Amino acid sequence: MAHTESVRVVFVDAGTEEEFARTELAPGQLPDSFEHETRLDLGGEPWAVVRAEPPTAAQFRRSGSLVLTLRRIQSMDPQEMAYSLPTVFDPLPATEESTGPGEHLVIHEDDWRQAEMVSRRLAGQVEAEMRAIHEVLQQHARVIGEGASPVRVFDRIHLRRTPTAPLSTEVSLRRLSELLPAGGRPYAGVRFRDDPGRVVGSFALASDPLTVYGQAQGDLVTTLCLVPSPDAAAESAAGLEQAMREFDLLLADWCTGRLLDASAIGAFVNPA
Structure with missing residues (x-):
């Protein structure tokens, strides 16, 4: 059976189940299979393929069409990261x-x-570690939540290695x-x-x-x-x-x- 020279690809947002884009692509621009976890870059944004219909190149090359249901991958801004503690000791001890x-x-x-x-x-080693912790406590702490249960979090954590x-x-x-x-x-x-x-x-x-x-x-x-x-x-x-x-x-x-x-x-x- 002859294969098509291009594949019509329809993109569907997994969150809304609505089509948000479509295009024509050469078969060589698509992977051989979507049966394993696949990520795509669309307009500079990462997306994960939730479902592909049909899932293999042999199938969508014959049919000339492919529907991809995608989920946007949300990348976390490092500035938004929050830790519940200002410090932890690293490394942890071995277990048996x-x-x-x-x-x-x-x-x-x-x-x-x-x-x-x-x-x-x-005490000298300890105080050196304490200075780093004081910086986290004073410059990298914020309170989230309101009412009776506010939580103090930190946008930076100090890893202690001494003593x-x-x-x-x-x-x-x-x-x-x-x-x-x-x-x-x-x-x-x-x-x-x-x-x-x-x-x-x-x-x-x-x-x-x-x-x-x-x-x-x-x-x-x-x-x-x-x-x-x-x-x-x-x-x-x-x-x-x-x-x-x-x-x-x-x-x-x-x-x-x-x-x-x-x-x-x-x-x-x-x-x-």
């Missing part, structure tokens, strides 16, 4: 298959190391457990919400509503973080304050850009 029993503390990847203890001698080892002094996991209120329950470890694996070397201790978590090598804690709660008891703050004094630690509250010493831990744990 969790084979042991017990419940894990599950957190979102973005919450990893957002409130963490750092050795005082690393890679936030605890330069020896912090004992056993001693930390002793300082927290009795009756807390240990978790089997930490995992991320969308990852079934366990963070390598992770631990988590629940003590009333307050939870501490991190990573350890044996009894040596290498990363120590908090999940604060407005309902945390005063004795939890007292235990953390004592731990900070014993191990000479500061608390980096990264999302607010604050570096706190032991005397301020009570207000952080229970701002009420």
Whole structure:
């Protein structure tokens, strides 16, 4: 059967199901098949092919006609991008298959190391990161929404890469457990919400509503973080304050850009 020298192409908007353009094209200007995801550039704008009738070149060359239903690809203006947090730590720790029993503390990847203890001698590294975060908080924040639930968002996010080892002094996991209120329950470890694996070397201790978590090598804690709660008891703050004094630690509250010493831990744990 003879093939046509040109193909009449009708373009239909998938949103309205209405024709918006038509043209005559040589068969060589069209792909051999629309059976796989296909994108077209029309007038400098990208479109995705939702449906092609008929879908193959052999068919529309014989018939001489082709109807393409397209969806406009909306490209996001970088100026319109919004982040819910001013900073996150990168990279995330490695995970491994969790084979042991017990419940894990599950957190979102973005919450990893957002409130963490750092050795005082690393204050210079921490303050350098804080300066970058302050710039995001002061120059790249806006509030969207009205009424009782406005949301603060950011058009830029700061990726923290230091300190890679936030605890330069020896912090004992056993001693930390002793300082927290009795009756807390240990978790089997930490995992991320969308990852079934366990963070390598992770631990988590629940003590009333307050939870501490991190990573350890044996009894040596290498990363120590908090999940604060407005309902945390005063004795939890007292235990953390004592731990900070014993191990000479500061608390980096990264999302607010604050570096706190032991005397301020009570207000952080229970701002009420």
